[in-house]
Amino acid sequence: MKLKILASDWHPFADALCARTDVESAGIILAERLPDSVLLARRLTPLADAAYAIRKRDRIRIDPVALNRLVKPARERGLSVFTVHTHPAANEAWFSTADDLGDSVLMPSLLTQMDGPHGSLVIATNSRAVAARAWYASGSPVPAQIHLIGKTLRVLTSEDEQPEQMWFDRQRLALGESGQRILRQLHVGVVGLGGTGSVTFAQLVHLGVGRITVIDGDRAEATNISRILGARTSDAGVTWKVDIALRYATNVGLGTEVTVHRGRLGAEVTPAVLGGCDAIFSCVDAHLPRALLNRLAYEKAILLFDMGSAFRITAGSPMEGAGRVVVTGPGRRCLACWGHIDPNRIRVESLPPDERARQQAEGYVAGADVPQPSVVAFNTQVAGAAVIEFLRCVTEFCGADDPPDRLSFDFGNGSVRRNRLAGDTDCGICHPKVAA
Numbered sequence: 001m002k003l004k005i006l007a008s009d010w011h012p013f014a015d016a017l018c019a020r021t022d023v024e025s026a027g028i029i030l031a032e033r034l035p036d037s038v039l040l041a042r043r044l045t046p047l048a049d050a051a052y053a054i055r056k057r058d059r060i061r062i063d064p065v066a067l068n069r070l071v072k073p074a075r076e077r078g079l080s081v082f083t084v085h086t087h088p089a090a091n092e093a094w095f096s097t098a099d100d101l102g103d104s105v106l107m108p109s110l111l112t113q114m115d116g117p118h119g120s121l122v123i124a125t126n127s128r129a130v131a132a133r134a135w136y137a138s139g140s141p142v143p144a145q146i147h148l149i150g151k152t153l154r155v156l157t158s159e160d161e162q163p164e165q166m167w168f169d170r171q172r173l174a175l176g177e178s179g180q181r182i183l184r185q186l187h188v189g190v191v192g193l194g195g196t197g198s199v200t201f202a203q204l205v206h207l208g209v210g211r212i213t214v215i216d217g218d219r220a221e222a223t224n225i226s227r228i229l230g231a232r233t234s235d236a237g238v239t240w241k242v243d244i245a246l247r248y249a250t251n252v253g254l255g256t257e258v259t260v261h262r263g264r265l266g267a268e269v270t271p272a273v274l275g276g277c278d279a280i281f282s283c284v285d286a287h288l289p290r291a292l293l294n295r296l297a298y299e300k301a302i303l304l305f306d307m308g309s310a311f312r313i314t315a316g317s318p319m320e321g322a323g324r325v326v327v328t329g330p331g332r333r334c335l336a337c338w339g340h341i342d343p344n345r346i347r348v349e350s351l352p353p354d355e356r357a358r359q360q361a362e363g364y365v366a367g368a369d370v371p372q373p374s375v376v377a378f379n380t381q382v383a384g385a386a387v388i389e390f391l392r393c394v395t396e397f398c399g400a401d402d403p404p405d406r407l408s409f410d411f412g413n414g415s416v417r418r419n420r421l422a423g424d425t426d427c428g429i430c431h432p433k434v435a436a
Contacts (some may be wrong), residue, residue, distance in 0.1 A: 001037045001038075001039070001084065001117060001119070001134040001142060001143075001144045001145070001146040002029060002037065002038045002039065002144065002147060002276075002428070003029075003038075003040075003041060003119070003121075003132065003144055003145070003146050003147070004034075004038065004039065004040045004041065004147045004149055004278075004300075004301050004319070004374060005029070005041040005146065005147070005148055005149065005301075006041070006148075006149055006150065006330055007149060007150030007151075007154075007331070008140055008150065008330070008331070009041060009044050010041075010044070010148055013027060013044040013084075014123060014128060015321075016044055016046040016122060017084065017085075017086050017123060018086055018125040018128065020086075020088070020387040021088045021125055022057060022088065023055050023057055023060075023088065024056065024057065024058070024059065024060045024085050024086050024087070024088060025045045025046070025085065026045070026051075026052070026053065026062060026083065026084060026085040026086075027044060027045055027046040027047055027084045027085075027150060028043075028044075028045050028046050028047070028067075028070045028082070028083060028084065029041050029043070029045075029073065029081070029082040029084060029121070030042055030043040030045075030073060030074050030079045030080070030081060030082075031079055031081075031082060032079060032080075033068075033078070033079070033080060034275040034276045034300060035272065035273065035276040036187065036276035037276075038187075038254075038275070038276035039072040039080050039082075039117075039119075040300060040301055041082075043073070043107035043357075044130065044282050045070060045317070047062065047064045047066070047070075047093065048066075050063075050066070050092075051063050051066035051067075051070075051408075052082070054070045056268075057088055058096070058098065058191040059098045060085060060100075061082075061102070064338065067434050071110070071113075074111060075114050077126045078114070078115065078125075079114065080117055080118050080119070080430050081110055081114075081119075082118065082119045082121055082132075083103075083106065083120045083121070084118075084120070084122075084123065085099075085120075085121075085122060086119045086122070086123045086124075086125050087122055087123070087124050087125065088125050089125045089126055089131070089306040090124035090125060090126055090127075090129075090246075091124055091127045092124055092127070092129055093122045093123060093124040093127075093129040093130050093131035094122065094131055094158055095120070095122060095133070095208070096170055097129060097161075099122065101216075103141070106230060107119075107135040107141070108134075108135075108353035111135065111136075111137050115137075116134075116135060116136050116137055117134040117135060117136050117152065118134070118135055119133055119134035119135060119141075119144050120133060120135075120141075120213070121144075121146070123395065124212045124426065125168040129156075130146050130157055131296055132144035132146050132156075132157050142278070143155050143157070144155050144157065145185060147278060149301040149302075149303070149329070149330050149392070150229045150330055150331045151329075151332060152332075152392070152393045152394070152396075153223070153278060153393055153394045154336065155182050155185060155278070157176060159428070160163055161279050162282075167422075168180050168208055169209070171207070172210070172326055173396045174397070175391070175397055176395070177199070177345050178395075179394075179395030179397065180208065180298070182222070182394055182395055183207055183208050183209050183210070183394070183395070184208055184209070184210045185210055185237035185280050186209055186210055186278045186279065186394065187210065187211040187212075187213070187276060187277050188204055188209050188210070188211070188212050188213075188277060188278065188279050188280070188281070188390075189212070189213045189214075189215070189277040189279070189280035189281065190204070190212060190213070190214045190215070190245075190280075190281045190283060191215045191222075191265055191274075191280065191282055191283060191284055191289060191293060192212075192215070192216055192282070192284040192285075192289075193214060193216040193228070193241040193242060193244070193245055193283070194224065194227070194228065194241070194283065194285075194373075194374070195227045195228070195281045195309075195310070195374040195376065195379035196308070196379045196382055196383045196386075197216070197281070197283030197284075197383075198227070198229045198231075198241070198244070198245065199229055199240075199376075199379050199380050199383035199384070200283055200284040200383040200386060200387060201214060201245050201248070201249075201282045201385045202228075202230065202248060203383065204256070204387070205249045205252050205254060205256050205382065206252065206254070207250065207258075207387075207391075208254055208256070209256055209347075210214075210255075210256065210257065211256065211257040211258075211259070211276065212249070212256055212257070212258050212259070213259040213260075213261070213273065213274060214242050214258065214259070214260050214261070215242070215261045215263070215264075215265050215269050215274075216240070216241040216242050216243050216261075217262060217263045217268060217269075218240070218241055218261045219235075219237060219238060219239060219240050220235045220237070220239050220240075220241055221234055221236060221237065221240065222237070222245060224241070224406045226235070226376065227375065227379060228241065228244060229248065230244050230245070230247065230251075230432035231244050231253075240260075240262050241434070242260035242262055243260065244259065245258065245260070246258050246260055253436065261273060263323060264289070265288075265292060265293070266288050266289050266292050267282070270273055271293070271295075271296045274293075274296060274300075274302070275296070275300045276300075277302050278302065278303065278394070279303040279304070279305065279390060279394065280293055280296075280297070280302055280303070280304050281301060281305045281307070281386060281390075281391070282304060282307065282384075283303065283307060284304040285308070285372070286341075286345075286349050287341055287342050287345035287346045287349060288345075288346050288349040288350060290306060290335060290340065291335075291336075291341045291346055292340060292342055293306070294306075294328065294335040294336060295429055296336070297328055297329040297330075298330065298334065298429055298430055301328070301329070301330055302329055303328075303329040303387045303390070303393055303394075304327070304328045304329050304335075305325060305326075305342065305389060305390055306325070306326045306327075306328065306335055307323070307324065307326070307382050307385075307386045308323065308324055308340075308382070309322065309323040309324075309374070309378055309379065309382055309411075310322055310323075310372065311372065311373040311411075313318045315371075316333075319373070320412055321373075321378060321410075321411035322408065322409060322410055322411060323378060323381065323382040323408075323409035323411065324340075324407065324408050324409065325385050325386045325387050325389060325404060325406065325407040326338055326340060326405065326406045326407075327381060327393070327404070327405055327406070328405075328430070330378065332405050333405060333427070333430055333431070334427060334429045335419045335426060336412070336420065336423060336427060337425055337427050337430060338406065347414075362388060369387075379409055381409060381411075382409060385407050385409070389407070393411060404418040404419065404420065405419065405421065406418070406419040406420070406422045407419075410414075
């Protein structure tokens with residue numbers, strides 16, 4: 001079970017609870033239920049002084065009337081409840097005997113009032129270390145992961161299991177034991193399994209990412225075989241791209257769980273299937289799925305890595321090419337702010353196929369379905385850079401505290417520029433969720 005919390009919500013909440021070191025302090029988190037046993041914190045409320053029936057250094061009891069008032073929105077909106085309390089002057093977070101006793105009474109009570117899961121969380125005030133667990137109607141508590149989402153992703157709790165055997169020994173030398181363990185705990189989406197998407201997927205498999213959900217609505221064509229990793233000439237016109245990806249991961253055998261969706265995002269596949277992801281790689285040419293992913297990143301606190309490449313061929317002169325990687329999500333400017341979402345293209349892509357074809361034939365639509373140049377070497381450069389930015393964001397590798405928002409590649413001269421957007425924004429998508 002995983003609870004995602006925006007960094008901009010967590011830090012003031014934890015500060016308020018840890019301000020007192022002479023007594024325990026408490027608060028309530030109400031969380032939305034997402035797919036795949038993932039919760040997203042929607043409201044974090046420190047308890048007022050009057051809400052405590054008992055408040056001492058080693059135990060607390062919340063006034064039942066105050067507790068009922070705090071959890072009422074959960075009953076009304078179908079949310080999960082997490083109780084939070086501190087252990088004053090502690091360096092490690094753990095559940096005490098008093099905590100076990102209190103939860104053994106409170107959690108079954110909550111589960112009889114509303115569907116679960118519900119849970120509890122302890123903060124050690126000295127270190128801000130966290131321990132968390134979730135309770136289901138089926139019985140005993142299970143460990144809960146706490147993921148803190150801002151410009152980067154931080155896992156505040158970790159599972160006891162270690163990375164598998166020897167397969168990642170060299171990788172652990174670069175990313176550390178904790179970095180490798182975090183990769184195994186993550187759920188990552190890859191939308192689009194063409195040139196950049198297949199290379200991205202392959203890297204995630206070899207990195208040991210725990211779970212990957214892939215979405216693509218096409219079978220491999222003859223022109224795909226030279227740039228889709230793991231594709232065979234026998235796949236042309238026959239095999240779905242998602243099935244090539246699944247076969248690739250199975251053959252590698254590093255234990256990555258792969259979920260496949262055969263269809264187009266926004267048509268046969270809804271964005272909701274990605275709601276439980278920690279990060280998503282947008283490897284699509286179309287603007288409609290890109291816009292859906294852009295909004296989803298802010299609505300469900302997901303890191304989004306959008307990538308693409310473009311080439312220009314001018315008669316009598318060499319071909320020019322450029323690529324980009326844009327990192328968006330909480331705390332960052334969105335793809336619309338960067339100008340990578342075209343409302344007119346979205347309108348065209350939303351048309352029924354026959355109407356779109358008619359408008360193209362009449363000259364109202366230019367270039368929407370025109371095949372673009374694609375070369376595996378350039379795709380690999382862009383996808384590799386996107387995955388490196390992903391590693392910065394989730395493992396604290398190499399400058400994670402100040403990651404760029406956009407990388408721009410000039411394939412002609414080999415240059416790479418790191419960009420940020422200057423100034424404030426009143427964007428209706430990313431501004432409300434900007435995190436500190």
